[in-house]
Amino acid sequence: MEAPSFTFLWGFFCLSLTLTVLQLVSANSEGDALYTLRRSLSDSDNVLQSWDPTLVNPCTWFHVTCNQDNRVTRVDLGNSNLSGHLVPELGRLEHLQYLELYKNNIQGTIPPELGNLKSLVSLDLYNNNISGTIPPSLGKLKSLVFLRLNDNRLTGPIPRELAGISSLKVVDVSNNDLCGTIPTSGPFEHIPLSNFANNPRLEGPELLGLASYDTNCS
Numbered sequence: 001m002e003a004p005s006f007t008f009l010w011g012f013f014c015l016s017l018t019l020t021v022l023q024l025v026s027a028n029s030e031g032d033a034l035y036t037l038r039r040s041l042s043d044s045d046n047v048l049q050s051w052d053p054t055l056v057n058p059c060t061w062f063h064v065t066c067n068q069d070n071r072v073t074r075v076d077l078g079n080s081n082l083s084g085h086l087v088p089e090l091g092r093l094e095h096l097q098y099l100e101l102y103k104n105n106i107q108g109t110i111p112p113e114l115g116n117l118k119s120l121v122s123l124d125l126y127n128n129n130i131s132g133t134i135p136p137s138l139g140k141l142k143s144l145v146f147l148r149l150n151d152n153r154l155t156g157p158i159p160r161e162l163a164g165i166s167s168l169k170v171v172d173v174s175n176n177d178l179c180g181t182i183p184t185s186g187p188f189e190h191i192p193l194s195n196f197a198n199n200p201r202l203e204g205p206e207l208l209g210l211a212s213y214d215t216n217c218s
Helices: 006-040 088-092 112-116 136-140 160-164 186-190
Strands: 041-043 064-066 072-076 082-085 098-100 105-107 122-124 131-133 146-148 153-156 170-172 177-182 201-205
Touching: 006 041, 006 072, 006 088, 088 112, 112 136, 136 160, 160 186
Parallel strands: 072 098, 082 105, 098 122, 122 146, 131 153, 146 170, 153 177, 177 201
Antiparallel strands: 041 082, 064 072
16 A cells, blocks of 8 residues: 655645634634623623633633634623623624623623624623614524523614524513514514513504504604
8 A cells, every 4th residue: 555645745734734724713813803892891800801812712711612613602791790882893703602791781782793693592681781773683693592682771673584583482672662563473473472571662562464563663
């Protein structure tokens, strides 16, 4: 049996090196995105102290979980006494499955770029001070199971794009200032009305074809 040729070995080495470099670039890009988030937040309890941008990837940072390819799959920062705002760069975390930022004092709006998180299973932003509308781009999250945005200052209608997420099991938008009607199609068929409570301008379940879904929103 002939030994592998030098050309073959060199080609294999170059391919392996290229894949390694690509993994490092991806990991660094994710680290940059998370560090941008860190710079946008006030962290009085120093829970983000380990988020060092000089490291090869963010997988050793506290509150960050990665898969075997060193891609970020979880960010767990619930109840961490953080304030500040979310950043569009979070949309770069294409392998992210869990974004847990509940029970903080996060302000500003939900970046539409979160709709790029195609692997996202859970988006938990409840009990913050988030304002603005729910981005229709969240309807692109076809793996989403949990969407909890309750106890914020959100306005506008509930995007009908969310009704197209067949995997969605839990939606809670109670205690906001949403308007319009409550969707009744797709996953919304099984969401209890209590999960829409305390939105003074939000009307009962929509009667399809009889009223505009964004009534009371002007």
